[in-house]
Each structure stands twice: as structure tokens, then as C-alpha cells.
Amino acid sequence: MGMNDLQSKTNPLFESIMNNKNVTAKPSSLSVGSFLASSVHDMKNSVSMLIDGLDKTLAAADSENLAVYSELVQMNHEIKRINSNLMQLLTLYKLGEEIYPFDPQSVCVEDFLHSLAAQNSELLKSHGIALEIRADPALCWYFDEDLINGVIGNALNNAMRYTRDCIRLIANKNKDMLEIRVEDNGTGYPAMMLQESVDNKRGIDFQGGGTGLGLYFSAMVARMHGNHGKLGEVMLENGGSLAGGCFVLQLP
Amino acid sequence: MFPNAFSTPTPEIDISGKSVLIIEDYHAMRSIFRDIMRGCGADVRKITMVASGSEAIASLNKSQYDIVLCDYYLGSGRNGQQVLAEARIRGLITLDCIWIMVSADKTADTVMGAAEHQPDAYLLKPIAEASLSLRLAKIIKKKQVVKDVFQAMEQLDYPKAISLCDERMAADKTHVTDLLRTKCDLLLKSGELERAKELLEKILLERDFPWAKVCLAKILFKNKAFEAAKTLLEKTIAVSPSFLEAHDLLAEMLQAMGDLEGANSVLEQAVKLSPNSVNRQKILGEVSIKMGRLEEAERAFQKCVSLGENSILKSEGVYLSLAKVYSAKENPDEALKVLGKLNKSFDMDAIRLKVKAVEGMIYHESGNNKKAKLIAEELGECLGKDDVDHDSERSLEMARLFMVTGNTKSAITLLRCEVKNNPESKVLLDEVNEIFVAAGMGEEGAKLVEVSRQEAMEMMNRGVLLVSKKQYKEAIDAMRSAHKAMPTNVRVLLNLAYVLIAYLQKNTSEPELVKEARDSLLAANTRSPGESRFVRLMGALNKLSPPV
Numbered sequence: 001m002g003m004n005d006l007q008s009k010t011n012p013l014f015e016s017i018m019n020n021k022n023v024t025a026k027p028s029s030l031s032v033g034s035f036l037a038s039s040v041h042d043m044k045n046s047v048s049m050l051i052d053g054l055d056k057t058l059a060a061a062d063s064e065n066l067a068v069y070s071e072l073v074q075m076n077h078e079i080k081r082i083n084s085n086l087m088q089l090l091t092l093y094k095l096g097e098e099i100y101p102f103d104p105q106s107v108c109v110e111d112f113l114h115s116l117a118a119q120n121s122e123l124l125k126s127h128g129i130a131l132e133i134r135a136d137p138a139l140c141w142y143f144d145e146d147l148i149n150g151v152i153g154n155a156l157n158n159a160m161r162y163t164r165d166c167i168r169l170i171a172n173k174n175k176d177m178l179e180i181r182v183e184d185n186g187t188g189y190p191a192m193m194l195q196e197s198v199d200n201k202r203g204i205d206f207q208g209g210g211t212g213l214g215l216y217f218s219a220m221v222a223r224m225h226g227n228h229g230k231l232g233e234v235m236l237e238n239g240g241s242l243a244g245g246c247f248v249l250q251l252p
Numbered sequence: 253m254f255p256n257a258f259s260t261p262t263p264e265i266d267i268s269g270k271s272v273l274i275i276e277d278y279h280a281m282r283s284i285f286r287d288i289m290r291g292c293g294a295d296v297r298k299i300t301m302v303a304s305g306s307e308a309i310a311s312l313n314k315s316q317y318d319i320v321l322c323d324y325y326l327g328s329g330r331n332g333q334q335v336l337a338e339a340r341i342r343g344l345i346t347l348d349c350i351w352i353m354v355s356a357d358k359t360a361d362t363v364m365g366a367a368e369h370q371p372d373a374y375l376l377k378p379i380a381e382a383s384l385s386l387r388l389a390k391i392i393k394k395k396q397v398v399k400d401v402f403q404a405m406e407q408l409d410y411p412k413a414i415s416l417c418d419e420r421m422a423a424d425k426t427h428v429t430d431l432l433r434t435k436c437d438l439l440l441k442s443g444e445l446e447r448a449k450e451l452l453e454k455i456l457l458e459r460d461f462p463w464a465k466v467c468l469a470k471i472l473f474k475n476k477a478f479e480a481a482k483t484l485l486e487k488t489i490a491v492s493p494s495f496l497e498a499h500d501l502l503a504e505m506l507q508a509m510g511d512l513e514g515a516n517s518v519l520e521q522a523v524k525l526s527p528n529s530v531n532r533q534k535i536l537g538e539v540s541i542k543m544g545r546l547e548e549a550e551r552a553f554q555k556c557v558s559l560g561e562n563s564i565l566k567s568e569g570v571y572l573s574l575a576k577v578y579s580a581k582e583n584p585d586e587a588l589k590v591l592g593k594l595n596k597s598f599d600m601d602a603i604r605l606k607v608k609a610v611e612g613m614i615y616h617e618s619g620n621n622k623k624a625k626l627i628a629e630e631l632g633e634c635l636g637k638d639d640v641d642h643d644s645e646r647s648l649e650m651a652r653l654f655m656v657t658g659n660t661k662s663a664i665t666l667l668r669c670e671v672k673n674n675p676e677s678k679v680l681l682d683e684v685n686e687i688f689v690a691a692g693m694g695e696e697g698a699k700l701v702e703v704s705r706q707e708a709m710e711m712m713n714r715g716v717l718l719v720s721k722k723q724y725k726e727a728i729d730a731m732r733s734a735h736k737a738m739p740t741n742v743r744v745l746l747n748l749a750y751v752l753i754a755y756l757q758k759n760t761s762e763p764e765l766v767k768e769a770r771d772s773l774l775a776a777n778t779r780s781p782g783e784s785r786f787v788r789l790m791g792a793l794n795k796l797s798p799p800v
Contacts, residue, residue: 045356048377052284055380059291083378090357099525101360101494106429111386118382140426142459146358146376226491227460 155247188238270318305330324355443784584618609649745776
């Protein structure tokens with residue numbers, strides 16, 4: 001069976017499109033939106049397979065064959081970027097349609113950061129970047145693990161591009177808020193970005209690719225987390241313990 | 253000083269002795285899952301891989317698995333959630349079994365299915381070995397912490413489960429939230445509303461958990477504080493629009509308040525979030541019928557039928573409802589076709605009379621009175637043969653048909669019996685009254701209902717009265733005959749257990765009487781879970797004779 005047959009059959013959005021009786025000659029924005037979303041879902045399936053395959057190949061790769069190895073690592077990195085972009089798009093679509101299953105749970109923050117580090121360990125190793133995790137093992141917080149994984153994963157990826165050779169993931173409790181910091185020892189954010197981070201609304205050149213999707217997604221996810229009227233926040237700073245760029249997420 | 257991420261501490265779990273079942277329809281993905289499990293330390297010889305829901309059920313039927321890794325979308329046939337529900341309901345997995353559901357994409361259906369059939373974790377593809385390993389370690393630890401609690405719950409020993417929760421919470425800070433939630437649930441199940449309320453208010457001071465707000469709303473609902481509960485639920489939904497339990501409870505409450513329009517719009521929103529819950533679609537269909545919206549009802553019940561096809565939770569009720577909708581739409585052929593479908597997937601012996609009654613009504617509504625009467629006569633001959641279990645729905649369907657075909661006497665006998673079995677159920681009394689009204693016997697019916705209800709109340713209390721006069725033997729006899737007359741009356745079941753326990757407390761233990769009391773209590777709890785009297789009586793009985 002071809003992969004496409006399989007995916008379209010098992011795609012939950014496919015059914016809702018087929019049941020949509022308002023199909024007219026001219027595509028409405030709703031049906032285009034649904035097609036985009038179902039295609040993204042479809043692509044995510046394929047991308048997942050590619051990631052799994054590449055991870056498997058990498059793990060078994062002959063480290064003597066270094067040229068191929070580092071190319072594979074780079075491919076792995078790019079495909080993970082695609083995956084995280086797709087995940088963010090799909091999430092934003094669902095949030096817009098009010099069908100995202102926001103699902104906060106009690107999470108041990110240190111475990112969470114270690115799991116994130118492990119997802120990126122091959123890439124960090126190949127770039128020769130040291131990653132440190134500083135978190136109190138007893139610190140537990142209440143958040144949607146998949147969404148925050150997307151936010152911090154995105155910031156970590158970003159830091160990997162701009163750091164010199166070191167990144168720190170730091171978590172602590174700061175005045176009733178959980179603060180997760182992604183700090184690097186690169187040259188820091190340009191002044192314009194810091195200013196725009198304060199303005200916080202517009203799309204900015206955060207991903208290097210220039211879509212602004214990552215920061216927009218992060219700010220949106222942060223604000224979804226609320227408690228007693230307080231909302232989560234995302235900030236960019238320069239300085240921190242490594243005197244480079246800092247991505248800061250605060251959750252109530 | 254700080255550990256480097258590359259040396260991520262591998263969690264101290266050893267799963268080499270554990271048996272693993274991988275359920276995934278796509279071949280390439282199956283071997284990826286197997287490699288990941290091997291990477292986590294599983295022994296390849298103990299890994300079984302299957303490609304479909306039915307193969308999974310067959311494997312689970314044959315052997316016990318410690319870990320199940322299951323894809324949510326399994327192509328045609330059962331989905332992962334349906335496999336899990338079936339495995340739980342048929343007892344194919346134990347409390348120790350770790351069930352991990354995997355999907356490419358997060359939807360309300362995949363992560364917020366029926367609360368009682370939640371897996372231990374949901375993971376998004378692609379799953380990294382390190383994440384899975386950490387997750388397995390966490391689940392194993394959590395299972396150790398809550399195992400006794402769930403065991404006590406399975407034995408319906410709620411007081412013990414509650415005290416175990418307290419004990420664990422004091423010792424284990426990581427699982428406090430889970431344990432608090434379980435404890436609230438247990439307090440509700442035991443009918444200890446005040447204690448539950450106090451605890452919930454304390455929890456909510458710390459954090460706005462949507463589950464805690466819904467729990468609190470449940471208590472307000474039980475105390476008939478409808479407006480307060482409604483406000484609380486509406487606020488909860490505004491902050492957490494994807495928390496489905498809040499939608500479901502609000503819809504239930506609006507129905508109880510008579511606001512069908514409101515209930516309908518809440519359900520529409522919930523169905524948009526999670527279209528694949530049979531129960532929710534069924535409730536939506538019922539509300540639509542009450543509002544006379546036959547098109548919507550048809551759509552909802554059709555969805556129920558198609559969702560149920562692969563599910564162990566399928567019920568004949570939605571087929572009957574769908575058939576009735578077609579009949580109301582003056583399409584008897586389609587209605588009969590739906591009934592015909594029941595043949596394929598149900599044990600017809602158990603539901604034959606009920607289906608026949610609905611069939612008779614379809615003929616009656618389409619003007620074929622001759623055929624309706626024939627069926628009614630056939631059913632009339634089966635009356636009084638009490639070789640089948642009591643079934644309220646069946647009795648009501650039969651009574652409806654008897655009424656319209658002129659056999660008023662049998663209809664009244666059936667309806668009186670229903671009233672006596674459920675004298676405190678407003679829903680049922682309303683339905684019975686409606687049948688009388690439809691037959692043009694509104695006034696007479698209301699009187700009959702009231703008389704039967706009082707007769708039942710009198711019989712229900714006779715045993716308790718005799719116990720207060722210390723006439724234990726007579727009390728037991730009275731409650732036994734009440735039980736015979738009203739086999740599914742919950743209060744009778746509880747009172748029978750009460751008089752038996754009162755007798756046992758004064759006399760030497762007799763195993764048959766202990767069994768009779770325990771059976772009565774369990775039957776009462778099945779019909780009406782969460783009665784505080786059930787918990788108290790079960791506690792007293794367990795003191796006399798601990799459960800085996």
C-alpha cells in the first residue's frame with residue numbers, strides 16, 4: 001500500500017472535509033484552510049517517518065565516515081525544523097478553530113528539560129555545543145507539555161544557530177511564576193529585535209528564515225497558560241549567565 | 253558541576269523482563285517502534301507486533317502484556333482508543349499494564365476520550381527513544397504509588413482508598429496533583445459532598461484546575477444550586493474551552509433546568525471539538541428529538557451507529573433511536589432497514605422483544621395497524637414469563653405498543669411495574685406520564701403513577717420499620733418480597749442489605765446471608781453509583797465479614 005493511501009484514509013481532517021456539504025465551485029477560505037490543515041497533518045506523518053529513519057541511521061552510523069555523518073546530522077536538523085514548523089502551523093490553525101485540545105498536566109521540569117536535550121543530543125554533539133541543565137529536581141509545574149516542548153525546542157534550535165559553543169537551560173520559580181531560560185554565549189540579539197520583543201506583537205526575524213512564526217507561536221502558547229488572572233509571557237534579553245542571548249518563558 | 257545533557261541520566265528502569273505489544277498498521281513504523289523499544293531496554297524476543305485492532309485483541313486475549321505501544325489511527329476497523337476500551341472492559345489487561353497511545357497529531361478525540369479509558373500516556377510522533385524511556389520510568393513509578401489506591405477502588409472500599417491517598421500524598425510530593433484528583437473523585441463516589449467541597453476549595457486557591465471547578469460544579473448540581481453551578485461551568489469553559497467534561501456537565505444541567513436550546517448549543521460545540529464520542533452524540537440526538545429537530549437527530553444517531561461498529565461499547569439503543577427518527581420522518585422502510593442491521597451485530601435473543609415492540613410502533617405510525625396488532629399480540633403472549641432480565645427500556649417500548657393497539661390492561665401493568673421499580677426517577681416518571689397522555693389517559697395515568705409510587709415507598713420502608721421494632725426475621729421477609737416485586741428498585745436493594753446486616757450484627761454469621769447482602773449492595777451500586785448509603789453499608793458488611 002502506498003503511503004498516500006494510508007495517510008488519507010487515516011486522516012481525521014479528511015473526514016470533516018468530505019462531510020462538508022458547502023463545497024462550491026469557488027474555494028471558500030474555510031475549505032482552503034481545512035485543506036491546508038489536512039495537508040499539514042499528512043506531511044507531519046511523512047516527516048515523522050523521515051525523522052525516525054534518520055535517527056535510526058544516525059545511531060548506527062559509522063563515525064569514521066565523518067563527511068556523510070555531518071551531512072546526515074544537518075539533514076536531521078532541517079527536517080526537525082520542518083516538523084516543528086508544521087506542528088506550530090497545525091496548532092495555530094486548531095487554536096483559531098477552537099479545536100485545540102489544550103491539556104495542561106503536572107510536569108517535573110527537570111525531566112522535561114532532559115527529555116528536550118535528549119531529542120537534540122546528536123545535533124549538539126555534531127556542532128560541538130555543550131548543553132547544561134540547571135533545575136531543581138523537585139520543581140513540578142502545571143503546563144501543556146507538548147506545547148511548551150514546542151516553545152523551548154524552538155528557542156533551543158535558535159540558540160544553536162547563534163551560540164558560540166555553550167547553551168544553558170535554566171528553570172526556577174520566580175515570584176509564583178515558573179521561569180525557563182534558554183541562554184547562549186553568542187553575540188546576543190540585535191537591539192531592534194529586543195525592542196520588538198518588548199512590543200511583542202509583530203512578526204519578526206526570529207527564525208533566521210524570517211517568518212516570525214516561532215516567536216508568534218511562543219507568545220500565543222505562553223498566553224494560553226493562565227492562573228488566577230495571570231498569563232504566561234515570552235521575553236528576549238541579552239546577558240544572563242553566559243553573557244549572550246536569552247530566551248525567557250514565564251508561566252503562572 | 254552540572255551534568256551535561258549528553259550524559260542525560262538514563263532513568264533507572266529495567267524493562268528487559270517485560271513483555272511488549274506493538275500495535276501499528278504501517279509496516280515501516282512497526283519496526284521503528286520495535287527498535288525504539290529495544291533501545292529502551294526491551295528484550296526483542298518479548299516483543300509482539302500486530303497490524304490491526306482485531307489482531308491486537310486476539311494477542312491480548314492469548315497473553316498478558318506489561319507494556320502496550322499503540323497507534324491511535326489503525327486504518328479501518330477499531331482505532332487505538334477502541335482497542336484500549338475493549339481490553340479494559342473485557343479484563344484483558346491488568347492495572348499494572350502500561351498503555352501508551354501514539355499519534356501524529358493532537359486532537360481532542362485522541363487525548364480527551366472517555367475518562368475511564370485513558371491510556372497512561374499520549375505521545376506525539378516522532379517519538380524519541382530518550383523521551384519514551386523517561387516516560388516509562390515515570391509511569392512505572394506512578395503505578396507503584398497509586399496501585400493500592402486503585403486496588404481498594406476496584407474492591408469498592410472507598411474509605412480505605414481515601415486513607416491510602418492521604419498516606420501517599422504525605423510521602424510523595426511528585427504525585428500530589430494526581431492523588432488529590434483521585435481523592436476528590438473518591439469523596440464524590442462516597443457521597444461525602446461537604447468534605448469534597450472543602451478540599452476542592454482549598455485546591456482552587458492554589459491553582460485554577462478545570463477538573464476541580466467541574467468537580468465543584470457537580471456538587472452544586474447535586475445540591476440543586478443550578479444557577480451557581482451553571483455560572484461556574486460557563487466560566488470554566490471560557491478559560492478552558494477544550495475541557496470536554498465541563499461541556500458535558502453543563503449540557504446535562506441545562507437539560508435538567510429545561511433549557512434544551514442551551515443544552516443543544518453546548519453539545520454542538522463539544523461535538524465539534526470531539527466528534528467521536530458515542531455517548532455525547534447520543535445525548536445530542538436525544539436533545540434534538542425533544543426539540544423536534546429530526547434532521548439533527550438523524551445525523552447524531554447515524555454517527556453513533558457508525559462509531560459503534562467497531563466498539564465493544566456499541567448498544568442497540570442508538571439503532572432503535574435512529575429507527576424511531578426515520579419513522580417520525582415518515583420513512584418506515586428506512587426505519588425497518590435500521591432494525592434489520594441489528595441482526596448482524598447483536599445477540600438478538602436478549603433484545604428481541606424490545607426490537608419487536610419498536611417494529612410494531614413503526615407499522616402503527618405508517619398506518620399498518622393490522623401488522624402492529626399482530627406484533628402486539630405476539631408480545632402479549634411473552635408477558636409474565638420472567639425468564640429474562642428486567643429492562644426498563646423494553647417495558648416502556650412494549651407499553652407504548654400495547655397502548656396504541658388497544659391492549660390498555662397490559663400497558664398499565666407494565667407501567668405500574670416500572671413506576672414501582674423507579675419511584676424516585678423523575679425522568680422515568682415523566683416518560684410514563686407521557687405515554688398515558690399520548691393515549692388520552694393523562695389524568696387517569698397521573699393517578700395511577702401516584703398510587704404505584706406510594707405503594708412502592710410503603711414497601712420500601714416496611715423493613716426498616718420492622719428493624720426498629722427489632723423484628724429482624726420479619727424485616728428480612730418483608731424486604732425479600734419487596735425485592736421480588738421490585739427487582740431493580742435501588743432503595744429496596746439497599747434496604748434489603750440493611751436489614752440483613754442488622755440481623756447479622758445480632759446473630760452468628762451465616763455465609764448465605766452475607767452473600768445475599770453483598771449481592772444486593774453491588775446490584776444497587778451498579779444501578780445507582782455513588783450513594784453514600786452504599787459506602788456505609790458496604791463498610792459495615794466488610795467489618796462483619798471481610799471480602800474474599
